[in-house]
Amino acid sequence: MTDALLVGNNLAVLVAAAELGEAGRRVVLVTDGRPPGGHFRGLTVEGTGFDIGMVTLEQLGGDRSVADEPALAGYDPDRRYDWTRFAASVDRWQEAQVELRRTPTPEVLVEGRRWPDHLMSDRLDVLAELGTPPSPLLSREDPVHASHKTTGPAYGTVTYAAAALANHGAALQERLVRPFAAKVLGPLADDLLALYHRAAWLPLYWSETVAEACAGLPTAVREHPFWTTSSGFVGDLVRRLEQRIAALPHVTVDPSAVESLAAVPGGWEVRTAAGGRWVQEQPVLGLAADRAAALLGLPPPARPPGASVTVLCCTVRAAAVRDPAACLLVADPAFTAYRVTDQDLVAGVDAEWRRVTVEAGHAADAVADAGGDVGAHLVGELCGLLGVEPAPADARGGHPDVRVLRTLRAPGALAVPTADALAAARGSRAALTEACPSAVLTGALLGPGLNSLGDQVVQGLAAAQRLG
Template sequence: MPDVLLIGNNLSVLVAAAELGAAGRQVVLVTDGRPAGGHFRGLRLEGIDIDIGMVLLEQGGDPLSSGAVPELAGYRPRVRYDWTRFGPLVDDWLRAQVDMVRTPTPEVVMDGRRWPDHLIADRLDVLASGELTAPQPLPRTDPRHAAAKVDSSAYDTMTYAEAAELNHGVDVQRRLITPFAEKLLGSAHSALLARYHRSAWLPLYWPETVTAAVQGRPPGLTEHPFWTTASGFVGDLVHSLERRVAGFDRVTVDGTEVDSVTPVDGRWEVRTKGGGRWVAAAPVVGLGPARVQSLLGLPTSEREPGASVVAVCCLVRGAAIIHPAGCLSVVDPAYTTYRLTDQDALAGLDPQWHRVVVEAGPAAAARMAAGEDVEAALVAELARLLGVDGSVDGDVRALKTLTARNAVAVPTVGSLAADAEAHDALQDAWPSAVLTGNLLGFGATSMNDQVVQGLAAAQQLR
């Protein structure tokens, strides 16, 4: 019987496997027939490593020597942004896994013009264009003020559309942000809860900040920085962890599908279709909710649909790119595309062929389902955004088009209630399990949240 049993393929269990292996524990990792690392693993197409859309690294604090970090046991997955309390720990851990480089400032496209990004990078240059109206004043004591979004009960039910128009003003919100939200989320954008705005890469600034920017005064924000790996492929993090895990004699990886999960004498027995039989008292679980419910014979909870995504993974001849961009969010409604990511430009690389992914939302997915050639349309938009001469054959090669139904979760009042009910039922049925990833709720699936979860699980079971 292993010291620790890890079940699933998300990033959390892979982090835990690497940390427990380094501590000399006997570990079994059962990936349920799926590649380890989940979404963060990326793809390998024609021998080329490509991240699936925009995948960036974030750092959360100064090096560990600068101050105390809370105990990992105190991590609160249902509190938005709780990983930031452990920022210095996450920073040091990431730097130990991969070589990191800071990316250029992300940009946005509006009305055919590029600006520094105001959606994710906190660059509010576009607000000082002289054409926008500031929001109405809102006292800091008002529970609807953006400063209260984490703790105020008003944010338990307030939608992003309501909170953003109140804090940003109708003019700023509808011109600079809503077109992007509509492209990304479709009709679901109006139901997204404000507290979860970052799940859709949407900002929620204080009204005082927006007013200062509109009036041309310093808004009091510094640019939010992002990093990538030296190779430009963030999936290197997953591959680095896999290599670490493979180097430990006391870590076994069972890559076959789970066949059954059964309670036996106060412990849990996991059998796999490859013939594995593993027993543990407190397994760490990193599977999806529906998969766990199926294995345990629980009713499958119906989650509200999310936003579907179409992503076209391309190679673009570097010499043909006239208007380079690392990360480009497209607010301009003239485009179906909502984001373009050149992972080589993000890393400061200029190879002969750049790895570029262009993404579009539910409208594109619906058109694709209806039989339209959406890939060609998105490739044409990619060429237009990068200034590639569309008349030259061979400058852009589409390697693969992915369609992911409900890929972007849209937290709503109803979905959070259903999620909490399913979580409670799971804990009742599997009380000893250490849950990770989306088994902990909507706010616990970011890369850094999963790093914290993996480190916490390893510390608990070490």
């Protein structure tokens, strides 16, 4: 029997494998035939590493001492943003993996002009510059007041559309937020649960904060910084983890598919297509919810509603870019794309050809449904957004300054947490726990909204501490 058996490919099981292995424990990591790291692995195309859209790191721990940190065992997946209580641990873990660089402040395109980003980065000074009129203040006693968004019972059911309108007012919401939400979420824009507004990179401010910002007054909200690796490729973090794990003598990695997961005397047995047979009393599971259910003979869980995602991975000749942008959120409804990220520029890397991703949602489906070429359409928008000359009419073989390396289209890939979806997820988790009561669950098995990098690092650290 091993000291630890980790089954799956998400980031949490990789973190746990590295931590346990470095502590000298005998570890088996079974990745179920999938690339380790999941979404955070990114992809490599023609030798070029791309994150799948905008993927950033956060540093939130500040100067908190180790003695002041809560115990990892207290992590509560049912408490939204609970990973932030352990932010200092996440900060230290990230810093031990890769060299970090703070990214430039993202920008947002509104009504044809770029502004400092108010959607993700909290640059609320833009409200006064745009002359946004505030709405009447919402009483702090109102259950929908944003001060209650992580603990108030109303936030178990209220939608983002309703909560944001109440706290932001119609002028801010309809002009500066809703157009972006509509492009990211499409028809699901009115269904997103307010508690999970960051799942779609949307803000939810207190009404007092909005009133102060609209009046040009200082607020308690400061710019939210983001970080990346020194290469501009967050996927390097997963590569670094793989290197650490490969160098550990007590860690065995079985990359083949899991053929069975069953109770046996002494614990749970995993058999793999490569002939592996591993037994552990407390396996750590980092599988997709439907995959775990299938292995345990459970009915397939209900999938949460999801918004379509299209990601264009390309390189752009730096000399051709007249209007560079490290990260540009596109709230302007005239465009199909909702975000452009230049991985080299965010890290300050000087490259002749820059790695750029363009993200689009429901509107890209409309282009395809009308018979259009989604890739060519997004390249045209990219040129307009970055000031790159359009391709000559007689150009053959694509744009001379934009090389498209991969176009990813994933219907329903962006999970949209709703009240019904959360209730279904709780039922699925309960069934999974009943079927495999000793398993340590991570990632999507804990419910929607628990796949963020911070959440998975904390889950992995907590699992390692529990089994170590």
